[in-house]
Structure formats: structure tokens, C-alpha cells
Amino acid sequence: xxxxxxxxxxxxxxxxxxxxxxxxxxxxxxxxxxxxxxxxxxxxxxxxxxxxxxxxxxxxxxxxxxxxxxxxxxxxxxxxxxxxxxxxxxxxxxxxxxxxxxxxxxxxxxxxxxxxxxxxxxxxxxxxxxxxxxxxxxxxxxxxxxxxxxxxxxxxxxxxxxxxxxxxxxxxxxxxxxxxxxxxxxxxxxxxxxxxxxxxxxxxxxxxxxxxxxxxxxxxxxxxxxxxxxxxxxxxxxxxxxxxxxxxxxxxxxxxxxxxxxxxxxxxxxxxxxxxxxxxxxxxxxxxxxxxxxxxxxxxxxxxxxxxxxxxxxxxxxxxxxxxxxxxxxxxxxxxxxxxxxxxxxxxx
Amino acid sequence: xxxxxxxxxxxxxxxxxxxxxxxxxxxxxxxxxxxxxxxxxxxxxxxxxxxxxxxxxxxxxxxxxxxxxxxxxxxxxxxxxxxxxxxxxxxxxxxxxxxxxxxxxxxxxxxxxxxxxxxxxxxxxxxxxxxxxxxxxxxxxxxxxxxxxxxxxxxxxxxxxxxxxxxxxxxxxxxxxxxxxxxxxxxxxxxxxxxxxxxxxxxxxxxxxxxxxxxxxxxxxxxxxxxxxxxxxxxxxxxxxxxxxxxxxxxxxxxxxxxxxxxxxxxxxxxxxxxxxxxxxxxxxxxxxxxxxxxxxxxxxxxxxxxxxxxxxxxxxxxxxxxxxxxxxxxxxxxxxxxxxxxxxxxxxxxxxxxxxxxxxxxxxxxxxxxxxxxxxxxxxxx
Numbered sequence: 051x052x053x054x055x056x057x058x059x060x061x062x063x064x065x066x067x068x069x070x071x072x073x074x075x076x077x078x079x080x081x082x083x084x085x086x087x088x089x090x091x092x093x094x095x096x097x098x099x100x101x102x103x104x105x106x107x108x109x110x111x112x113x114x115x116x117x118x119x120x121x122x123x124x125x126x127x128x129x130x131x132x133x134x135x136x137x138x139x140x141x142x143x144x145x146x147x148x149x150x151x152x153x154x155x156x157x158x159x160x161x162x163x164x165x166x167x168x169x170x171x172x173x174x175x176x177x178x179x180x181x182x183x184x185x186x187x188x189x190x191x192x193x194x195x196x197x198x199x200x201x202x203x204x205x206x207x208x209x210x211x212x213x214x215x216x217x218x219x220x221x222x223x224x225x226x227x228x229x230x231x232x233x234x235x236x237x238x239x240x241x242x243x244x245x246x247x248x249x250x251x252x253x254x255x256x257x258x259x260x261x262x263x264x265x266x267x268x269x270x271x272x273x274x275x276x277x278x279x280x281x282x283x284x285x286x287x288x289x290x291x292x293x294x295x296x297x298x299x300x301x302x303x304x305x306x307x308x309x310x311x312x313x314x315x316x317x318x319x320x321x322x323x324x325x326x327x328x329x330x331x332x333x334x335x336x337x338x339x340x341x342x343x344x345x346x347x348x349x350x351x352x353x354x355x356x357x358x359x360x361x362x363x364x365x366x367x368x369x370x371x372x373x374x375x376x377x378x379x380x381x382x383x384x385x386x387x388x389x390x391x392x393x394x395x396x397x398x399x
Numbered sequence: 400x401x402x403x404x405x406x407x408x409x410x411x412x413x414x415x416x417x418x419x420x421x422x423x424x425x426x427x428x429x430x431x432x433x434x435x436x437x438x439x440x441x442x443x444x445x446x447x448x449x450x451x452x453x454x455x456x457x458x459x460x461x462x463x464x465x466x467x468x469x470x471x472x473x474x475x476x477x478x479x480x481x482x483x484x485x486x487x488x489x490x491x492x493x494x495x496x497x498x499x500x501x502x503x504x505x506x507x508x509x510x511x512x513x514x515x516x517x518x519x520x521x522x523x524x525x526x527x528x529x530x531x532x533x534x535x536x537x538x539x540x541x542x543x544x545x546x547x548x549x550x551x552x553x554x555x556x557x558x559x560x561x562x563x564x565x566x567x568x569x570x571x572x573x574x575x576x577x578x579x580x581x582x583x584x585x586x587x588x589x590x591x592x593x594x595x596x597x598x599x600x601x602x603x604x605x606x607x608x609x610x611x612x613x614x615x616x617x618x619x620x621x622x623x624x625x626x627x628x629x630x631x632x633x634x635x636x637x638x639x640x641x642x643x644x645x646x647x648x649x650x651x652x653x654x655x656x657x658x659x660x661x662x663x664x665x666x667x668x669x670x671x672x673x674x675x676x677x678x679x680x681x682x683x684x685x686x687x688x689x690x691x692x693x694x695x696x697x698x699x700x701x702x703x704x705x706x707x708x709x710x711x712x713x714x715x716x717x718x719x720x721x722x723x724x725x726x727x728x729x730x731x732x733x734x735x736x737x738x739x740x741x742x743x744x745x746x747x748x749x750x751x752x753x754x755x756x757x758x759x760x761x762x763x764x765x766x767x768x769x770x771x772x773x774x775x776x777x778x779x780x781x782x
Contacts, residue, residue: 317400323518324757326444381630382409382416383446385767391746 062086067166074160074194087170088190091177092156096188104188106153109212116143117208123397125172125202127246129238129257130333132205133176138262138333139284139399140207141183145264146280146336148219148271149211154180156190156207161200172203183262185209211264216275223278224299228367229345231338233266233352234259234360235311236288240330241319243398256315261334266357270338273351279339282332284399286390289328291337292375293389302370305387307380309364329390331398339367406629407445415634416450422641429455431640432730433598434577436463436758437628443767445630455637458594459760461576461685461728462603464541465492466752466759469682472569473498474714476538479567480504480512483709486530488523489538490545491516492756497749499716520552527556527564536705537566544602546570546694547667550674553696553703567705568696571681573603574611575692579683581619585731592731596640598633599625601655608663612651620649627655674700684718684752685728724751727760734764741765 062082072079089097096104120136130138137154144151156176160169180187187207213219238259245256263282271277279299283291288310296303312320312327320327334357340348345363352358365377375387423429433439439459442448448457461467473496480487487504494505494516508514513533517523520537527535539549549566556564577597585592599612604625612623622643626636636654643650653659674697681693696704718724722744723737734740734753744750746762753761 314400318403321400321403379444379446380409381407381445381447381450382412383449383630385443385446388766391762391766 057085058082062166064166064170069160069162069164069166069169069194071162071194071196074192080192084192087166088173088192091170091173092180092187092190094186094188096186097190102189104153104155106188111215112213113210114144114147114149114213115208115210116140117206118143120205120207120399121201121397122243122399123201124246125168127258128242130260131172131175132203133172133174134179135260135333135399136205136207137176137179137183137185138260140209141185141262141264142282142336144209144211145262145267146219146282147211147213148217148267148277148280149213150268151183151185151209151211151264154185154187154207154209156187156205158190158192159200159204160192160194161202162194162197164202169203179262183264185262185264214271214275217271217277219277219280221279221281221295221298224295224301224339224367225278226301226367226369227342228278228339229342229363230292230303230305230365230367231340231345231349231352231361231363232288232310233263233336233338233358234334235313235316236283236332236335237312237316237320237327237330239333240287240325240398241316243331244323245319256313256319259332259334261357263334263336263357266352266355267336269351269355270348274340274344274348276344277338277340277348280336282336284333285331287327287329287331288335288337289326289375289387290390292387293373295337295339296370296373296375299367300371300373302368302373303365303375304368305365305375305377307377309362311360311362328387333399342366403629406627406631408631411631412450412634415631415638419455419634419638419641420452422638422645423452423454424645425454427454428593429641429644430458430593430595431455431598431637432458432460432580432594432596433626433633434460434462434573435598435600435603435628436466436756437601438598438626438633439463439760439763440758441628441630441633443763447630447633450634451637455641458730459727459763460580460730461683462542462573462600463753463756463758463760464545464571465496465756466724466728467571467576467683467685468493468496468540468569468752469684470497470499470716470718471682471714473504474502474716475711476567477502477504477507477512478711479536479705479709480507480514481510483534484513485534485536485709486513486515486526487536487538488515488517488526490518490540493538493540495749496752496755497719499714520548524552524555524561524564527561528559531563533563535564537564538569539566540569542571542573542600542603543606546671546675547606547664550671553674553700554670556703557700562702565703565705565708566696568675568694570675570694571683572692572694573600573607574615575689576683576686577612578615579686579689579692580729581615581621583729583731585729592729594621594730595644596622596624598636598640599623599651601625601627601632601658604655604659604663606664606667608661609651609653609659610661610663616649616651622649623651625651625653625655625659627658685725719750722751724753724761727753734761737761
């Protein structure tokens, strides 16, 4: 039953049709939407079985599981869309445990009136991202809400993965003396979203950095199995992630502004909008904390991977009962880098 | 970033720091007020205080547009959005400013009010043009820098006959506020606060020029240096102020010559003068009623004046008890002197306006941690 074409006499009109309430009713219309749109693109042996769940064999060792909801506006932005983002984001959350992501689930909340062509473009992008990452979407769900109760489409994905033997990565493991690394420039995603928001007349060539980081992580844990913390600095940016880790590990951090890569266009856009790149969201970045002796080999390994070409050691973990993150500014002064207050920009992921 | 990085160079900063260190007279205290929130932000963000000798202290002034906005005007804005059902457009920071009864525009939005954040008056005009069924109000705030765009928007609306657009004008004037600070009892009579010199506003002065400060430099015998918003501008201007004080001069000097002239932007001033006129008095948060310190829309454009179009009930809201924003805005107290600071009042849950904008003294203190123990705090309290 690879396609549902035979089951439904008239194919889904993807070109002109829109989502209506019947697509979430559990009846024939829903079955057709699933068969001719979701399974058509995401198709794999698990989905072809047509069950409400996916059954797969598990290996020994530790498994990790993570879930994330995606409500980004706009649905399509420079460098990605809600579909690819919903794969990358969850793959990354699983990978931040040092794990190899294996499977994804996807829940869709569709708003009545959403053009099927838009939905198809999103699902196709999701399928392409899943295929590129080698992590299939093996089960899913579709609901439809009345017009006005959603914003086109919301997606929730859940991922599972396995942690290689000997790897133990957690936000509470940073120790004074450890090195802090990042795999590249910060702020690209947030600025790309901002530039595509229609009420901001602002055009840049900046693309979101949205990417699946698990192959980079695999290379990193291979070189340095003793990595202590990994985290992707999404909402709240690098500043917030460092504060989270400092609080979880009961340590302080000293970072150097000059060592933190920021693309000139991002820097200029932030300047114009009064934003601080430290607080702007990323979707293809990771912060890594490791014993100081691992920093050299790790940096080399990261730089040899396409997603880590601009990797940099940005600072070190220090003893500090208050858990402050301090920064030596590029100007030569010092300041505390606090948590993000309020919101810089809503609905960025 | 060309034209910006040049003003943030570490090597130059260190050179200037040495020079300032050489020129300050030991045993003498230099209290320098930066009027503008833009300077406050730069000082904290780049850690400029660290590069200053111990006897040079920055006193943070009231020049943060959202900080001085009185509660009553925010209550009016909420009333416009909730009761009159208008589409209220304003700049981002305004949304979080606490109003009466712990309300804010952000909370009003959550209750269903149509409140929109815009980056310019042109966005508000566009919303009005595209939605003839909506009554669009631009909640105009800010000092002289943001005044010309508001005036232009009123003129455009008038020329286009855009009848569903109006401006709720809350523009305030810098020189009046500085004079008010210098007249405050703590400074004039009691002498309990000493402000030795002023960093003059940068963006504001690009519009009004350096000339308006000449009166009070002379009258109150305080040096003024118009300073750019980059950290090197602040340091160079501090050096110029220190030199004036050492030499017993009190002049208006201009460090920000790349933008500011003596007479400012004549074209912008003419547009403002065409559309707006002085209010007899205006209530400032922190400073109280200040005569001739704000602008309103002229009779010729009354049609586009929100206060003319809608009935606005006066608000009796008062500041939160214990909030020291008024004194902090005048430089009389520091954020750390306020009992609410960091306890119930934080950027996540601001009680006073100084905690809202990143240009507010309290938010800057909190976010960049100047208050947090260690050498810096003890140095400040010793000052």
C-alpha cells in the first residue's frame, strides 16, 4: 500500500485544495490526507504498515528521548521552514546527550484553511531533512483546528536515540578549569527570521543556520568521549545557554567577546535593531564544555566538519558560587552576561 | 562593521584610560551625569567604568524615553486599546512598562487588545492604509530624536486624508529635563548630590544642535560635552569634561562632531515646528510636572490628534510604593539603594520604569551586573 491512490477514486487536490475540518475527523478524508500527502513524502517501512505506533527493535545501553513543539512565524524563512526546523531541532536535542538519533515522531496541528500546497511543501521539506539526517519519521498524528485557532500549522516532533558506551553528557557536569567551545557564528537564525517578518522592512542575505548537528556530535564524542556538557543555544541565545549550564553545574564562566564568532551581517543587523547577538537564537549551533586537555583535539575535529568550520574556544569554566557568566568585552572592560529578560522576538522556532 | 568598530577599539580605549588616569587630580571627585540612556547602556555593555580611575563616577540620568513616561499616559494607552478598541502601535519597550494596577500594554494585548510593536511610524501608517476598518493610533514617545518621524507621519496622514490614523503624542524635551534636574532641591539647595558635568545627548543633539545647552552651562556653571554613543566617544568625552573641570571652565563642547552641529538639523526642526507645539507643562515619571517640557499636536492637525479624537479619562494611578525610580532618574539614588531592586523588581517583572528598558539605569545595573559584589561594587559605594 505504498500510495493511497487506489483507495480514493479522486486524488487529493494539493494544488488548489485547503485543509478543512474533515481532514482531522478520523474518517476517509483524513486517511486520504495521510496517505497521499504525509506517507507519500515521509514514507518508510514503519509508516507503510499503517499502524498507530511504530515498533522497532532496541539495542542495549542508554536511550534518550526528547520532544519539541514548533510554532515559528513565518512558516518559510531564509535557510529553512517549519518542516526542516522540526527535524533539525529535535535531532539536535537528542544529539546533545551525545546520542545517535534513531527515530522521530511528528504531530501536526493544522489550521482550517491552510492551503494543501503549503502543507505539502512543509512535509516535503521535513522528509528531505529527515532523509539527509538519516532519521526517519516513523509515526505521526494529525489534528485540525478551526480557522483562527492556530496559525497555519504547528508541529511537534519527538526523537529517540542511543548513547554510545562510555559517553556521559549532562548540563550539571561542568567543572572549574573546563574549556567552553562553540561550533560557529551566533545569531544567524534569529536575524534571518527577523528579516523575513513582514512588518520589519529589512532585507539581508542572512540565512538561518538550521542544521542537524548529530554527525558533528558523533565526530566530537569519538575524539573526546569525556565531553561534559553539550547544548544547542536556541531561544535566549548563547547567553541564556551559558547561564543555564552555569546554574545546573554550580559554576561560573568567563568568556571573551573577541573569541565569539559573529557574521558581519548579523552584527550589523543587531546593531540596527538594538539587539545583542549573545541573546539571538540559533538552530545549528552547539556549546560544548570539556576538560581543558580535550579542547585542542576537539577544536581540530570540529573544524574538520562542515558544521564546525568556524569553531572556537570562547572561554573557561571557573569557580563561582553565584553562577555568574562574565565576559571580557572586546573593548577591554568586563561585564556580567545575564539571562535573557522578556522576549527579544516571539515565535522564532 | 565599518564605521562602528572604529569606535570600539580596545587599544585606543586603553590609551585613553591611561590619559584620563594621568589627568584626574587625586583627592578630587568627578561626578559626571550621562543624561541619555544610550550612554548608560554603552557604559555598562562595554564595561567602561572598569577603565576609569576610582574617582570618576558615572551618574545615570533620566534620558531613557520609556522610563520617564508617566503611568497615567500608559493607562490612557491601555484605555484606548481596550475600551475604544483602537489598534495601538508603538515601539517595543513601551509594551512592558508597568502601568496602574500592575497592568501593561503587554498584558492588555493578552486580554485581547490590538497592540502592535512597530519599528517606525511608517509601519503604523501602512497598517492604517491597509486596514481602513481599523482606528490606528500611534503611541508616540521619545525625546527630540523620535519627534521628526512623528511629525512627518502626521503630515503624511493629513496629505493622504488618512482618517483612521492618529497620534497619541508624548514627546518630551531634553533641555527642559536637564534644567529641572539642576533645579532639584537635592542639587541646588541641599547640595547632597553633586553633579560636576554632563555628557550631552548624541542623537537628540543631532536634531537640536549643541546651542540649546549653552544657557545652562553658563547659568549653572556646569560643563557639557555632547558625546557619541560608542564607548570610545564616552571615554573621550569624559576626558574633555575632566579637562574643563580641572581648568575651571564650563562650556558646551562637542565631541560628536561627526554628526552634531551647533544648530542641528534645521529641516527636521522646521517639520516639527510645523506640526507640534509646546505644552505648558507635562508630567514626567521621576521629575514630576516640568513646565514647557513636552510637545503636542498643533490645532491645524487636530484631526490627527488622538487626544482630540477620543475621550480619555484621567488616571489617578501612582507609582509603586517603595519604588525609587524618581530619585534614581535624578541621579540622587543608585539602583542598589532601592529596596525593590533585585528583590521584587527585576527585568522579568519590572515594578518601576527604570527596570524596563535596557537603557534604564536599574535594568542596566541588573543585566550587566555592576552591583554584584566584588571590587566594582565596593568602589562605587566608596565613591
